[in-house]
Structures are given as structure tokens and as C-alpha cells.
Amino acid sequence: MNGRWRLALLALAALLLAPLIWSVASALPPFGAPEAAYGPAVNALLPGARNVSNMVAAVNFDVRGIDTLGEESMLLCAVVGAVVLLRGRRGEDRGDRAGRVPGRPIVERDDATILACRIAALLVLLFGAYVALHGTVTPGGGFQGGAIAASGLLLVYPGEDYSCWRALVPGTVLTVIEGAGALIFVLAAALPLAGGHAALANILPLGTWKDLYSGGVMVVVNFAVALAVVGGFGLLLIEFMEETRAPEEDPVPDEEDR
Amino acid sequence: MTSLPWLAALPWLAAAWLFAIGVYGVVTSRHYVHLIGCLSVCQSSTYMLLLGVGFRRGAGPPIFYDHPPGTPAVDPVMQALVLTDIVVGAAVTALLLVIALQVHKRCGLVDPQRLRPLRGPK
Numbered sequence: 001m002n003g004r005w006r007l008a009l010l011a012l013a014a015l016l017l018a019p020l021i022w023s024v025a026s027a028l029p030p031f032g033a034p035e036a037a038y039g040p041a042v043n044a045l046l047p048g049a050r051n052v053s054n055m056v057a058a059v060n061f062d063v064r065g066i067d068t069l070g071e072e073s074m075l076l077c078a079v080v081g082a083v084v085l086l087r088g089r090r091g092e093d094r095g096d097r098a099g100r101v102p103g104r105p106i107v108e109r110d111d112a113t114i115l116a117c118r119i120a121a122l123l124v125l126l127f128g129a130y131v132a133l134h135g136t137v138t139p140g141g142g143f144q145g146g147a148i149a150a151s152g153l154l155l156v157y158p159g160e161d162y163s164c165w166r167a168l169v170p171g172t173v174l175t176v177i178e179g180a181g182a183l184i185f186v187l188a189a190a191l192p193l194a195g196g197h198a199a200l201a202n203i204l205p206l207g208t209w210k211d212l213y214s215g216g217v218m219v220v221v222n223f224a225v226a227l228a229v230v231g232g233f234g235l236l237l238i239e240f241m242e243e244t245r246a247p248e249e250d251p252v253p254d255e256e257d258r
Numbered sequence: 259m260t261s262l263p264w265l266a267a268l269p270w271l272a273a274a275w276l277f278a279i280g281v282y283g284v285v286t287s288r289h290y291v292h293l294i295g296c297l298s299v300c301q302s303s304t305y306m307l308l309l310g311v312g313f314r315r316g317a318g319p320p321i322f323y324d325h326p327p328g329t330p331a332v333d334p335v336m337q338a339l340v341l342t343d344i345v346v347g348a349a350v351t352a353l354l355l356v357i358a359l360q361v362h363k364r365c366g367l368v369d370p371q372r373l374r375p376l377r378g379p380k
Contacts, residue, residue, distance in 0.1 A: 043320055071342045
């Protein structure tokens with residue numbers, strides 16, 4: 001199928017769908033005046049019922065906690081799939097020397113770069129931990145804090161050289177962190193079942209409103225999510241880096257594919 | 259607002275437009291990395307739609323730290339959905355990039371329009 005046919009089919013589909021989209025868009029409640037009752041109910045009830053001030057975290061980790069568990073396993077599956085595909089023929093074989101293109105000079109890093117990266121990496125890691133730990137109190141949570149901390153891990157790389165980065169950010173530790181995060185979440189969901197409660201039931205003491213410990217089981221789940229996100233994104237970083245390190249054996253394309 | 263019905267529907271139409279230009283990019287793409295970027299544009303239309311559905315005029319964030327519970331706040335369920343949407347989207351984008359890398363390794367090409375179906379061993 002050539003490009004012109006594709007575009008013609010796309011135009012046909014757009015023409016058929018446009019009236020439907022228009023009817024849906026004009027039937028939705030007008031912008032700024034939602035009619036759903038779920039969100040306002042959460043806003044009204046949960047600050048008192050769970051002693052948390054961040055309603056988004058309350059929805060993610062308590063009210064719709066099982067949904068987040070499913071979403072967390074999607075994250076785990078995507079990371080595992082990416083890691084398995086990237087390792088592929090490379091297997092478990094990995095090294096800590098940087099990839100090198102023959103004939104290209106190795107430029108020393110500037111002192112200013114090293115200093116800036118060291119300061120920035122520390123601050124970003126600290127900020128990630130802060131955002132993750134205060135998930136139930138202020139805007140933030142495990143997902144956001146984990147992503148920030150993972151980018152802090154990447155910032156370590158331009159400051160140190162490759163082997164030092166790999167020594168500071170060991171893949172095994174990240175694997176353990178990733179697995180531990182998923183395991184803690186599953187345990188938090190399954191352990192209440194053993195006591196005769198519903199899955200993910202909030203049976204821990206709720207803590208005090210606006211406090212670092214508030215929301216009971218939400219604190220645990222938030223921490224688990226932060227671990228899983230740091231571990232997952234960190235593993236992806238390492239595996240993509242490994243990919244640049246081993247360029248020597250060029251792929252042997254199958255003849256029949258050509 | 260009622261005198262201009264299309265203005266009330268503008269965020270939904272903007273989301274549909276984002277989705278449409280993403281699909282256009284996917285259909286006409288000549289490079290897998292470009293295609294994955296276009297898919298992210300499609301996905302960002304869902305952020306637009308969800309945040310638009312949850313928005314309440316004159317309301318604050320659903321974080322009751324500075325202002326006490328009971329003050330008007332936007333829908334937290336939609337924000338939670340967008341949050342998980344973004345994180346899963348990032349992980350899936352990484353997975354797709356890996357698959358593109360794998361295609362490049364096996365077939366030596368990055369153009370979706372030139373890719374032929376794989377044949378099994380004879």
C-alpha cells in the first residue's frame with residue numbers, strides 16, 4: 001500500500017468519524033462545569049475519612065488502589081519486556097567500560113561540567129525523595145518522585161565517567177528495588193485478605209492530617225510505587241546505555257528478509 | 259457560554275485535533291522514532307480530554323493543605339488518571355523504542371513503509 005492510498009483511507013476515516021466526534025464533543029458537559037459526582041465526593045469525604053490532604057494520592061493509592069496495582073504491573077511488564085528485548089543476544093554479559101568509536105578522540109570533561117552535574121544530581125535526587133515521601137501531603141507522590149529521582153540517576157553520568165557511573169548505579173540494586181516495590185505493593189494488597197478484610201483495606205493507623213505519616217496504608221503503597229518507578233526507569237537507562245557500548249558486531253540480516 | 263456552543267466544546271475539539279494530527283503523523287511516518295513520537299502526540303490528547311473533563315471553573319487544586327477541605331476543587335479522579343497515564347506512557351514508549359531498535363538490528367531499516375512481513379524459517 002503506497003502513501004497516497006494510506007492518505008486517502010485516512011481522509012475517508014476522518015470524514016466518517018468527524019460527525020461522530022462533533023456529536024460527542026457537543027454532548028459532553030460544557031467545559032468548566034463537570035457533572036460527575038465521584039470526584040466531588042472524594043474531595044468532600046476523604047480528608048476526614050483518611051486524614052490525607054492530597055486527594056490525587058488518595059484516589060491513586062486508596063480509593064482506586066487496585067487499579068494502580070494493575071497499572072503498576074503494566075509498568076513492570078513494559079520494563080521487563082524492554083530489558084529482555086535489549087539484552088537479547090547480549091545476554092547477561094555486561095561491562096562497565098564506555099563504548100568507544102575507533103579514531104574518535106576522547107575529550108576530557110570540563111571541571112565546570114563535573115561540578116555542575118554533581119550539584120545538580122544531588123539536588124535532583126534529594127528533590128525526588130522529597131516529592132515521593134510527601135506524596136500524601138503536598139502535590140507529588142511515588143510516581144512523580146520516582147521519575148524525578150531516576151532522572152537524577154542519569155545526571156550522575158555526565159558528572160562522573162561511565163565506569164564510575166555504573167559503579168554508583170549498580171544494575172543489581174535497581175533490579176532489587178524494582179522487584180521490592182512491586183512486592184510491597186502486592187503484599188499491601190494481599191495481607192489484609194489474610195485478616196479477613198478487603199484487599200488493600202486501610203488497616204494501619206491513619207496518622208495525622210498534614211503530617212508526613214498520614215493516610216495509613218497509603219504511605220506504604222506510595223513508597224512501593226516510588227521504589228518501583230526508580231528501579232524501572234533506572235534499569236531502562238542502564239540497558240539503553242549498554243546498547244551504545246556494544247556496537248562492534250553488526251547485525252547479520254537474514255537473507256530472505258531482503 | 260450558551261451563545262457560543264462551540265466554545266464550550268473547544269477543549270474536546272482540541273483533544274480530537276491532537277489525536278488527529280498524531281494519527282496523521284503515524285500514517286505518513288517514514289521513521290520508527292518519528293512514529294513513536296507521533297504516538298505520544300496521540301496520547302497527549304487523552305491528557306487534554308481528561309483534564310478538561312475534570313476542570314471546574316474557579317476551583318483550586320484538589321490538595322487541601324493551604325486551603326481547608328470544603329473549598330471548591332477540581333476533580334481528583336481525572337488527575338489521578340492522567341498521572342498514571344503519563345507514567346505508563348513513558349514506560350511503553352521505552353518498550354516501543356526497544357522494538358524499533360530490534361527491527362533495525364534484524365532488518366537494517368527504520369522505515370515502517372518499507373518493512374515487509376517476517377517469514378519463518380524454511
